[in-house]
Amino acid sequence: MPGVFAHYLLGRNVKAVLPAEDKTILELAEGPFVLGLQGPDFFFFGSVFRDKTALEFGEKLHQYSGREVIEKMLSPYKDFSGDIVQLPPLLRGYLMGLVGHFTLDAIAHPYVFSVQKDESHHLALETDFDAHLLREIGEIPWKYKLHKHCPRDRATLEAADMAYAPWREEISRERVEMSVRDMHNLRVLLRAPNVPMYRFLRFLMKKKGLWGKYFGMLIAPPTRENPDSQCWTDKPEDYIPTLRQLYTEAAEMYLDNLIALDNRIEHGTPLPLFFDHIFA
Secondary structure (H helix, E strand, C coil): CCCHHHHHHHHHHHHCCCCHHHHHHHHHCHHHHHHHCCHHHHHHHCCCCCCCHHHHHHHHHCCCEHHHHHHHHHHHHECCCCCECCCCHHHHHHHHHHHHHHHHHHHHHHHHHHHCCCHHHHHHHHHHHHHHHHHHCCCCHHHCCHHHHCCCCHHHHHHHHHHHHHHCCCCCHHHHHHHHHHHHHHHHHCCCCCHHHHHHHHHHHHHCCCHHHHHHHCCCCCCCCCCCCCCCCCCCCCHHHHHHHHHHHHHHHHHHHHHHHHHHHHHCCCCCHHHHCECC
16 A cells, blocks of 8 residues: 555556557556556455455565566466566556556655554545545545446466466465455445445444454545544544645656566666665
């Protein structure tokens, strides 16, 4: 994370200024690109109502560097010299999105970790920033359908299968696809377009023991008690300008990192030092 919409918007904005060759790839791999923008976070959704297999795998991935993850995803397509041959467009599209996710997290997470009280506030801060970004483009945050940016079509599932195939001993193809679908489905469920639905979801999550950990995933509609529609009401006052500055920095870095990915795939050029950041 940051949130689903922040990652999606980063990719949408950068996509508009990509070179023609990259745009051609994304015409073939739009869904994989959009899923890639959410990084490996979909594995966290795969354990909300299931066992912890996907969660544990996702947590492990977040301790790897961007370089380690990308090189492992590329490994089935390396020749004896380490050059990349016959990389499927669907996987390349996923990697292009993944680089955006990695870039934004690497730049924004140090601030988020420095101000959060716990993981629930991490989620809440990022959800409030998503709501801010949605307002900026004229959307009503609590009515917005975030699941639109969590694709689960066949091409996207195939891209996810290819991306995580090198870890097949740790995570099955079925579990990968299930986690992708779970992210979409939970984003459908965790939408409160009005106050009665918000109160119902809050009641249900409390009854299931999920509210304390996951309250920050709901964009709250305005109420008398919470007129500003905030998840985390006592967060730092400067969070919007701070995250906005980091977001702008990430957008600029993302373009550079996509060029670096292209150079790695096309010419075998090593990824730059930025990719030594971990996903966490």
